[in-house]
Amino acid sequence: MRNVFLFIRRYFHFLFFLLSQVFCIYLITHYNKFHNAVGSATMNEITGRVNNQYNKIDYYLQLKRTNEQLASDNERLRNSLRENFENPDTSNKLVTDSIPFDTLGNRRKWLYQRAKVVSNSVTTQNNFVVLSRGSAQQLNKDEGVVDPNNGVVGIVTDVSENFAVVMSLLHKDSRISAILKNDPGGGGGSVVWDGVEPNYVSFINVRKSAKAKKGDTVMTSGITPTFPYGMIIGTIDQITPDKSTNNFIIRLKTAANFYNLQYVYSIKNYQKDEINKLLEKAKARINN
Amino acid sequence: MSTLVKNILRFVLLILVQFYVLDKIHLNRMVTPYVYYLFILWMPFKLNRTIQMILAFVVGFTLDSFRHSPGFHAAACVLIAYLRPFLINIIIPQEGADSNYEEPSVRSMGGFFQYMIYAGVLTLIHHGYLFLLEAWQFGDIWYFIVKTLLSTIISVVLIFVAEALFSRKQKFRTNTA
Numbered sequence: 001m002r003n004v005f006l007f008i009r010r011y012f013h014f015l016f017f018l019l020s021q022v023f024c025i026y027l028i029t030h031y032n033k034f035h036n037a038v039g040s041a042t043m044n045e046i047t048g049r050v051n052n053q054y055n056k057i058d059y060y061l062q063l064k065r066t067n068e069q070l071a072s073d074n075e076r077l078r079n080s081l082r083e084n085f086e087n088p089d090t091s092n093k094l095v096t097d098s099i100p101f102d103t104l105g106n107r108r109k110w111l112y113q114r115a116k117v118v119s120n121s122v123t124t125q126n127n128f129v130v131l132s133r134g135s136a137q138q139l140n141k142d143e144g145v146v147d148p149n150n151g152v153v154g155i156v157t158d159v160s161e162n163f164a165v166v167m168s169l170l171h172k173d174s175r176i177s178a179i180l181k182n183d184p185g186g187g188g189g190s191v192v193w194d195g196v197e198p199n200y201v202s203f204i205n206v207r208k209s210a211k212a213k214k215g216d217t218v219m220t221s222g223i224t225p226t227f228p229y230g231m232i233i234g235t236i237d238q239i240t241p242d243k244s245t246n247n248f249i250i251r252l253k254t255a256a257n258f259y260n261l262q263y264v265y266s267i268k269n270y271q272k273d274e275i276n277k278l279l280e281k282a283k284a285r286i287n288n
Numbered sequence: 289m290s291t292l293v294k295n296i297l298r299f300v301l302l303i304l305v306q307f308y309v310l311d312k313i314h315l316n317r318m319v320t321p322y323v324y325y326l327f328i329l330w331m332p333f334k335l336n337r338t339i340q341m342i343l344a345f346v347v348g349f350t351l352d353s354f355r356h357s358p359g360f361h362a363a364a365c366v367l368i369a370y371l372r373p374f375l376i377n378i379i380i381p382q383e384g385a386d387s388n389y390e391e392p393s394v395r396s397m398g399g400f401f402q403y404m405i406y407a408g409v410l411t412l413i414h415h416g417y418l419f420l421l422e423a424w425q426f427g428d429i430w431y432f433i434v435k436t437l438l439s440t441i442i443s444v445v446l447i448f449v450a451e452a453l454f455s456r457k458q459k460f461r462t463n464t465a
Contacts, residue, residue: 017370027359043353123314128356
């Protein structure tokens with residue numbers, strides 16, 4: 001027993017070093033578990049506040065580009081107003097309302113909520129965007145996030161009271177189901193990031209029969225409950241056939257400019273809970 | 289200024305500069321310059337080794353919290369804090385500059401060359417280990433090597449710029465004092 005204590009005393013520094021390394025590697029590999037721990041939310045609040053202060057300066061410096069984005073967003077929305085379209089049959093009046101349930105039975109599925117970006121990184125292998133909108137402002141986990149011009153930014157992974165962490169498209173675990181705008185039936189696949197260059201992502205598992213050419217738009221497929229159909233992910237920059245499989249590997253230039261994100265919209269899906277419940281029920285039935 | 293206040297200021301400034309200035313810099317092939325671990329490089333000679341490692345963990349973990357990637361920088365920082373005393377023992381001449389000066393610098397290490405070795409080796413280890421942990425998931429060996437070497441060069445240059453900008457005047461402490 002005495003020898004054990006002597007050993008520990010003699011190699012205390014080394015043992016302490018090993019212990020801390022094990023702890024760090026535990027943190028790295030169990031990131032998701034740590035994420036849900038109480039400590040993570042507190043750290044989020046603290047770093048979020050510091051980021052908020054810094055962003056006050058950064059926001060001012062980028063006002064010009066932010067304005068341009070918002071103006072083009074307005075242009076798009078103005079063009080989709082009902083007054084711009086003439087209905088030839090005046091007796092047939094179309095009315096849509098934004099209330100969740102209206103008299104025609106329309107039901108709101110997607111709700112866009114504005115959020116200010118307070119921190120954003122592009123240079124690391126796992127990039128995150130931090131928003132100053134949290135659970136106290138009705139932002140929940142697993143909501144999709146787009147920029148003012150409908151370019152996909154990422155998915156909310158962690159929410160504290162006043163801040164939310166978004167797993168950016170530029171994250172090694174990010175995987176978003178996508179289709180080609182010109183060939184929605186033939187060109188389905190998923191968008192991932194190879195960790196090499198910001199603003200460029202890979203569109204993988206696309207069949208060679210898909211009609212893809214340079215400059216085409218790739219958008220979300222709408223088959224997952226996170227993003228609605230048609231949110232723009234990017235435009236095709238380069239197409240390389242994968243020799244070993246029957247697929248293309250397509251390089252995309254992202255629609256959202258990750259160097260300059262100031263305002264984004266989170267998209268809440270009101271039908272998500274229902275879909276998830278149904279899926280769980282189906283899974284439970286298979287397991288029984 | 290007392291050593292404690294000086295180190296607290298250093299801690300805050302280095303973390304802020306790292307996250308808000310250097311992390312925004314993006315050179316080709318994802319080369320990122322680092323300086324925040326200067327806090328570890330500049331820690332006093334006489335500090336208890338366990339405390340050195342705990343402080344290194346705190347620095348790394350703070351940066352990790354900002355970057356939302358717990359563990360990566362903390363692991364690399366603890367590694368260099370553990371290896372630092374061995375390196376100092378090898379580099380510093382026998383007269384024992386570590387008892388005459390407070391913390392590592394060009395002067396206390398006995399010359400520019402010695403200090404460069406000290407900073408260079410620790411930088412290389414820090415970057416190598418950090419990128420190794422990150423590359424785990426990507427697994428491209430050449431990318432890893434190129435990134436480590438280029439980042440090391442840029443970081444060492446930055447360290448010397450920092451050294452030149454903020455000259456740390458160190459008193460020569462005699463044994464009689």
